[in-house]
Amino acid sequence: MKELLVFIKKEFKHVFRDPRTLLIMFGLPVAQIVLFGFALTSEVKNIDILIADNSKDMISTQITDKIKASRYFIIQEKNIGGTDIDRAFKRGGVQSVLIFPANFSNDLSHEGKAQVQIIADGTDPNTAKTIVNYLTAIIGAYQQEKFPTASLRYQILTEPRMLYNEEDNGSMNFIPGVMALILMLVCTALTSVSIVKEKELGTMEILLVSPFKPVMVLVSKAVPYFILSLINFTLILLLSVFLLHIDIKGSILLLYMESALFILTCLSLGLMISNATNAQQTALLISMMGMMLPTIIFTGFIFPLENMPWVLRTISNIVPSKWYFLIIKSVMLKGLGLQYVWKETLILMVMTAVLLTIAIKKFKIRLQ
Amino acid sequence: MEEKVIVCKDLTKQFGDFYAVDKISFDVSKGEIFGFLGANGAGKTTAMRILCGLSYPSSGEATVAGFSVRNQQESIKKNIGYMSQKFSLYENLSILENIEFFGGVYGVSRKDIRERSDKLIQDMGLQKEAKKMVGSLPLGWKQKLAFSVSIFHRPKIVFLDEPTGGVDPVTRRQFWDMIYDASASGITIFVTTHYMDEAEYCNRISVMVDGKMEALDSPANLKKRYATDSMDEVFYKLARGARRSGD
Numbered sequence: 001m002k003e004l005l006v007f008i009k010k011e012f013k014h015v016f017r018d019p020r021t022l023l024i025m026f027g028l029p030v031a032q033i034v035l036f037g038f039a040l041t042s043e044v045k046n047i048d049i050l051i052a053d054n055s056k057d058m059i060s061t062q063i064t065d066k067i068k069a070s071r072y073f074i075i076q077e078k079n080i081g082g083t084d085i086d087r088a089f090k091r092g093g094v095q096s097v098l099i100f101p102a103n104f105s106n107d108l109s110h111e112g113k114a115q116v117q118i119i120a121d122g123t124d125p126n127t128a129k130t131i132v133n134y135l136t137a138i139i140g141a142y143q144q145e146k147f148p149t150a151s152l153r154y155q156i157l158t159e160p161r162m163l164y165n166e167e168d169n170g171s172m173n174f175i176p177g178v179m180a181l182i183l184m185l186v187c188t189a190l191t192s193v194s195i196v197k198e199k200e201l202g203t204m205e206i207l208l209v210s211p212f213k214p215v216m217v218l219v220s221k222a223v224p225y226f227i228l229s230l231i232n233f234t235l236i237l238l239l240s241v242f243l244l245h246i247d248i249k250g251s252i253l254l255l256y257m258e259s260a261l262f263i264l265t266c267l268s269l270g271l272m273i274s275n276a277t278n279a280q281q282t283a284l285l286i287s288m289m290g291m292m293l294p295t296i297i298f299t300g301f302i303f304p305l306e307n308m309p310w311v312l313r314t315i316s317n318i319v320p321s322k323w324y325f326l327i328i329k330s331v332m333l334k335g336l337g338l339q340y341v342w343k344e345t346l347i348l349m350v351m352t353a354v355l356l357t358i359a360i361k362k363f364k365i366r367l368q
Numbered sequence: 369m370e371e372k373v374i375v376c377k378d379l380t381k382q383f384g385d386f387y388a389v390d391k392i393s394f395d396v397s398k399g400e401i402f403g404f405l406g407a408n409g410a411g412k413t414t415a416m417r418i419l420c421g422l423s424y425p426s427s428g429e430a431t432v433a434g435f436s437v438r439n440q441q442e443s444i445k446k447n448i449g450y451m452s453q454k455f456s457l458y459e460n461l462s463i464l465e466n467i468e469f470f471g472g473v474y475g476v477s478r479k480d481i482r483e484r485s486d487k488l489i490q491d492m493g494l495q496k497e498a499k500k501m502v503g504s505l506p507l508g509w510k511q512k513l514a515f516s517v518s519i520f521h522r523p524k525i526v527f528l529d530e531p532t533g534g535v536d537p538v539t540r541r542q543f544w545d546m547i548y549d550a551s552a553s554g555i556t557i558f559v560t561t562h563y564m565d566e567a568e569y570c571n572r573i574s575v576m577v578d579g580k581m582e583a584l585d586s587p588a589n590l591k592k593r594y595a596t597d598s599m600d601e602v603f604y605k606l607a608r609g610a611r612r613s614g615d
Contacts, residue, residue, distance in 0.1 A: 006472030010461065017460045202454030206518075209420050209450035209527075211442060212473045 007220035057105035176328035177301025191270030249335030268355035378428035390579035406576030459503030474521035508539030
């Protein structure tokens with residue numbers, strides 16, 4: 001036991017004396033949170049719109065003002081025709097065009113209906129749809145406000161609500177994803193590198209010749225990174241609450257327990273990788289590159305898993321971060337308890353057990 | 369009768385139909401400096417790994433410090449020290465921290481660690497450097513330090529695997545002075561080397577060729593037997609017949 005403490009103390013010294021490890025450990029999470037939280041929102045803002053108002057009447061002007069007031073758009077006003085619109089899109093600088101026809105107001109007052117045309121750049125379908133939705137909503141709201149009684153005889157009003165995220169906070173979905181990504185990368189990469197480093201240096205040989213039990217080498221490598229990862233998790237949590245204004249709905253204790261479990265999964269994976277290689281660079285490459293892409297793709301926080309072909313969806317089941325992501329989303333954002341995430345928790349437990357068994361087995365084989 | 373600390377009888381390690389170590393037998397006495405020579409690939413490392421309790425023999429028997437390499441490996445590990453050709457202290461720990469760590473891993477008590485490390489640092493004249501990172505020391509010092517660390521827990525036997533690779537002649541000489549001191553204090557030295565001048569420093573040397581032990585005697589007797597006055601020549605005559613080479 002005393003030997004174990006000596007070893008763990010040494011591991012902490014290694015971490016705190018290596019600027020690169022510290023950077024990966026604590027710099028990466030901060031950078032990722034800031035990046036995902038601010039740069040990569042799914043919200044569309046600052047849309048360049050060209051408004052071609054051929055009618056220039058009170059209503060079209062009021063609608064234009066509403067669009068201006070919505071702060072999603074950057075407006076250019078110009079009277080242009082069909083071919084000019086095409087050119088404007090081709091030249092870039094315009095993402096959508098709104099056209100009021102010349103007899104817009106007349107049609108509205110005499111026939112009771114009028115048309116406006118919304119043109120959006122379809123090469124980016126998601127953004128295009130969002131823009132069209134924004135404009136439709138703004139015009140719809142204006143219509144409601146202007147002619148509350150002149151509505152159709154039968155009118156179905158949709159009343160959308162973004163459940164669990166009423167403010168449509170774009171960073172919400174990213175936070176659990178970023179947590180999964182960071183813990184996965186940091187735990188796996190740092191653990192595997194720290195073991196492989198001993199192999200490269202030749203100190204592993206000395207340790208194996210010493211009476212120190214080989215399994216204890218694994219334990220003493222895992223303990224410091226487990227503690228550091230929990231600190232890391234706390235850091236991410238604090239950043240998301242105070243920087244990105246995420247509201248944690250569920251139990252903090254449950255969040256920590258689930259994260260501790262996921263950290264164990266990642267550590268086991270790291271230990272397994274370290275057994276398979278003898279060079280730090282290989283270990284880093286496998287755990288950084290080999291893990292990064294599957295984690296990003298199969299966790300489901302950037303690309304919805306539901307839309308993937310069944311082959312990929314099946315593959316996603318063996319990616320631990322997918323399950324962790326589901327758990328964290330449920331607990332943190334929806335405020336659900338363990339009774340709703342026990343299945344995912346069980347899956348992570350089984351994964352950890354399997355990975356750890358392989359890691360220990362392989363480590364023993366190496367000694368023969 | 370001298371106390372035998374390593375007894376090897378028909379020790380064999382077989383990988384498939386390849387005999388890495390082929391029925392070697394020898395004894396090493398307490399306090400002896402035993403040179404273990406052989407070309408690359410002759411089977412030295414494999415034999416040494418068995419004696420250190422890192423690998424099981426395929427057949428034959430060996431005891432190290434009185435414990436069997438078959439089923440008492442844990443007891444062997446408590447009684448040996450080991451230093452490899454690779455420099456193997458932690459570069460980003462200080463000299464003192466390295467000593468404390470390895471002493472701790474071998475279960476040396478905190479009080480003993482303090483007393484012995486004070487003496488060690490004084491003997492090596494490293495008072496000023498004690499708190500410096502090992503990475504900043506010159507290679508010769510590192511190797512001497514690594515040797516001191518390998519015998520820090522007072523083992524019965526210390527295994528040195530090409531301990532002086534890449535070290536300058538002066539430091540090598542100093543290194544061997546340390547080996548003599550350790551031997552005089554009763555520690556058995558089991559050393560592999562490719563430097564024939566170092567072979568001359570040993571009490572007895574063995575030469576392995578293709579997994580077999582082709583010669584085992586004192587350097588003087590070996591030179592007499594092969595009618596030459598240099599160990600280089602002895603080694604060359606023996607190793608020339610080797611069919612295996614490389615690691």
